[in-house]
Amino acid sequence: MPKRRRTEPMPDVFETFAHRVDEEEHAEVPLKAGHVAKSAGVSLGLMVLTALAFVLGFWTGTQNEPDLAYDHLVWEGIIKVGFAVLCGLLGAAVALALAMLAIGIPWVQRQRERRGR
Template sequence: MLPGMPKPRRTGPMPDVFETFAHRVDEEDAPGEPIRTTQMAKGAGISLGLMVLTAVAFVLGFWTGTQNEPDLAYDHLVWEGIIKVGFAALCGLLAAAAILALATLAIGIPWVRSQRERRR
């Protein structure tokens, strides 16, 4: 707001948030089953493992990119640095994406099979 403009005053009581959204919180017949804490802890552990695995893959891919530099003729020292760091970062991203995709498949395929068996 502009400094010269007066602030509008609220006339009347403030709305009760808990009363307004009580129907969303207190529903007894919510669809689905409640989430078990063991299931949540397992999912958090898998997520953390995937993050660590992806980070390690990025570091190893970056290191591999620094060992295998592109063979180019550079006009300026700055462009040489940008291209070398960019190539190493691209190798790191590619390695991280490949490992994440493989790990997701390794986790997702058995999960889908178990869900299909559960529905039968």
């Protein structure tokens, strides 16, 4: 069944959320070049760490092959490469999650101290 068209005008987003934009406490603070450079360095470091973890996971996956009886040579290749890729993805995900915890927990603690909780 097709949807009916709305006859009333769409709400204006800027009017709906105007109270959030106009508040003084949420005024934009200009970015400092040092903060931007630090954030870019952390992002680049996380990308390199994740890439290394993927490569090490892929290498581990190639060293530990699944013990299966293969019907065809193509399936053997697909399963071996797929297993290695999955090991690489798992390694990258674990490394990224641990890095996010290592970065996020101190950040949350600083935010709580700043707000006086």
